Amino acid sequence: EVQLLESGGGLVQPGGSLRLSCAASGFTFNNYAMSWVRQAPGKGLEWVSGISGSGGSTYYADSGKGRFTISRDNSKNTLYLQMNSLRAEDTAVYYCAKDHDSSGYYYGDNWFDPWGQGTLVTVSS
Amino acid sequence: QSVLTQPPSVSGAPGQRVTISCTGSSSNIGAGYDVHWYQQLPGTAPKLLIYGNSNRPSGVPDRFSGSKSGTSASLAITGLQAEDEADYYCQSYDSSLSALFGGGTKLTVL
Numbered sequence: 001e002v003q004l005l006e007s008g009g010g011l012v013q014p015g016g017s018l019r020l021s022c023a024a025s026g027f028t029f030n031n032y033a034m035s036w037v038r039q040a041p042g043k044g045l046e047w048v049s050g051i052s053g054s055g056g057s058t059y060y061a062d063s064g065k066g067r068f069t070i071s072r073d074n075s076k077n078t079l080y081l082q083m084n085s086l087r088a089e090d091t092a093v094y095y096c097a098k099d100h101d102s103s104g105y106y107y108g109d110n111w112f113d114p115w116g117q118g119t120l121v122t123v124s125s
Numbered sequence: 126q127s128v129l130t131q132p133p134s135v136s137g138a139p140g141q142r143v144t145i146s147c148t149g150s151s152s153n154i155g156a157g158y159d160v161h162w163y164q165q166l167p168g169t170a171p172k173l174l175i176y177g178n179s180n181r182p183s184g185v186p187d188r189f190s191g192s193k194s195g196t197s198a199s200l201a202i203t204g205l206q207a208e209d210e211a212d213y214y215c216q217s218y219d220s221s222l223s224a225l226f227g228g229g230t231k232l233t234v235l
Binding site for chain 2: 035037044045046047050059061095100107108109111112113114115116117118
């Protein structure tokens with residue numbers, strides 16, 4: 001069974017940093033692109049960042065460019081999101097999601113299945 | 126405001142049929158990119174409901190169906206059940222924005 005388990009969320013002050021992790025199991029991790037998707041309280045879904053299976057290609061939404069860094073450690077089956085210069089508007093539940101395509105390439109029009117349970121990031125003083 | 130527009134809410138009585146629209150533009154849905162749909166039950170993570178415009182993953186009841194035409198897509202739910210009460214999101218792609226989601230539609234079963 002494919003499982004994704006996020007961790008690393010919490011309360012952080014504006015301007016601070018946080019690193020989220022997503023531990024994957026049940027599939028050949030390096031064969032799949034992965035993404036982070038967030039959901040602000042009471043709001044809709046927003047794609048944040050994506051990474052190819054090898055980790056060689058990364059993609060970001062404008063909201064996180066220059067502040068967020070996506071990476072992966074395929075030896076540990078773990079996806080990361082380093083978030084710096086955090087703002088109040090970054091407050092959200094952050095989900096990691098597995099790309100459906102086993103080629104390892106990141107295609108923006110692929111679908112995500114499954115998703116992790118999410119980890120809450122709160123940016124507040 | 127999302128690039129993909131969904132109605133904020135829809136409702137229907139048990140057994141009825143409801144549809145949820147997802148309207149895009151010539152740079153996303155109208156450019157030929159596929160549309161996918163997710164169901165998010167209260168307090169849970171999104172779950173894939175429809176992929177590639179009209180395909181159901183195994184385990185998704187055939188009461189759920191998807192279609193796409195021009196710059197829009199639709200999700201239809203027939204034989205509405207209380208357990209279908211959830212938020213529904215469409216997803217597509219825009220070459221300038223990468224993956225994008227609709228704003229979501231809250232389905233209320235009356």
